Amino acid sequence: EVQLVESGGGLVQPGGSLRLSCEASGFTFSSYWMHWVRQAPGKGLVWVSRTNEDGSITDYADSVKGRYTISRDNAKNTLWLQMNSLRGEDTAVYYCGRDLAGSNSRWGQGTRVTVSS
Amino acid sequence: DIVMTQSPLYLPVTPGEPASISCRSSQSPLHSNGNYFFDWYLQKPGQSPQLLIYWGFNRASGVPDRFSGSGSGTDFTLKISRVEAEDVGVYYCMQGLQTPYTFGQGTKVEIK
Numbered sequence: 001e002v003q004l005v006e007s008g009g010g011l012v013q014p015g016g017s018l019r020l021s022c023e024a025s026g027f028t029f030s031s032y033w034m035h036w037v038r039q040a041p042g043k044g045l046v047w048v049s050r051t052n053e054d055g056s057i058t059d060y061a062d063s064v065k066g067r068y069t070i071s072r073d074n075a076k077n078t079l080w081l082q083m084n085s086l087r088g089e090d091t092a093v094y095y096c097g098r099d100l101a102g103s104n105s106r107w108g109q110g111t112r113v114t115v116s117s
Numbered sequence: 118d119i120v121m122t123q124s125p126l127y128l129p130v131t132p133g134e135p136a137s138i139s140c141r142s143s144q145s146p147l148h149s150n151g152n153y154f155f156d157w158y159l160q161k162p163g164q165s166p167q168l169l170i171y172w173g174f175n176r177a178s179g180v181p182d183r184f185s186g187s188g189s190g191t192d193f194t195l196k197i198s199r200v201e202a203e204d205v206g207v208y209y210c211m212q213g214l215q216t217p218y219t220f221g222q223g224t225k226v227e228i229k
Contacts, residue, residue, distance in 0.1 A: 035218070037218075044207075044209065044220055044221075044222055044223045045158075045160075045166065045209055045211075045220040045223075046220070047216075047217050047218035047219065047220070050216065050218075059216040059217075061216075061217045062217070095165055095166075100156075100211070100213055100218060101154045101156060101171075101211075101212075101213020101214075101218070102154075102156075102171050102172065102213070103168075103171045103172075103175065103177060103178070105156065105168040105171065105177075106168075107165040107166050107167070108165060109164075109165050110165055
């Protein structure tokens, strides 16, 4: 069974940092593009970042470019999102997703990030 | 960025009746391989989004056949032939042709 399990969320002060993890199982992790998508409280879905199968290609939404870094370790079946210089508007549930455009799309259950003093 | 515009944003439905949601993209999500990189997702209350329709028309594995996707160019439609109580939630369209991937605002479907 395909599983994506996010962790690492929590409460952080503005300007702080947080590292999210996504542990994958049930499929060949190294064969898929992986994404992060976020959802602010009561709001819609916003794409954040993606990386290709070996991590050599990364893309970011303008709102997080220069502050967030996506990475992966295929030996550990793990995807990360390093988030620095956090702002109140980064408060959201962050979802890890597999291959979002197409039949292989799968999402995790999400991890909540709250940026507040 | 490709802007995705859904309508309506709120849809009260009667079980057993049909329902339809539209999505318009500011640019066609047609890939050079001939597929539309356009998906429909349903986010049920308290859950993460689940794929319903991919590449514009194809039902994802396990999705009931009462769901169907249609459209071309920049205009797409999700149809539910006979709504069931379990279909409540927020429906999103998404384009995955180019980054940033973009979603529609969401259509909240509730039972009347």
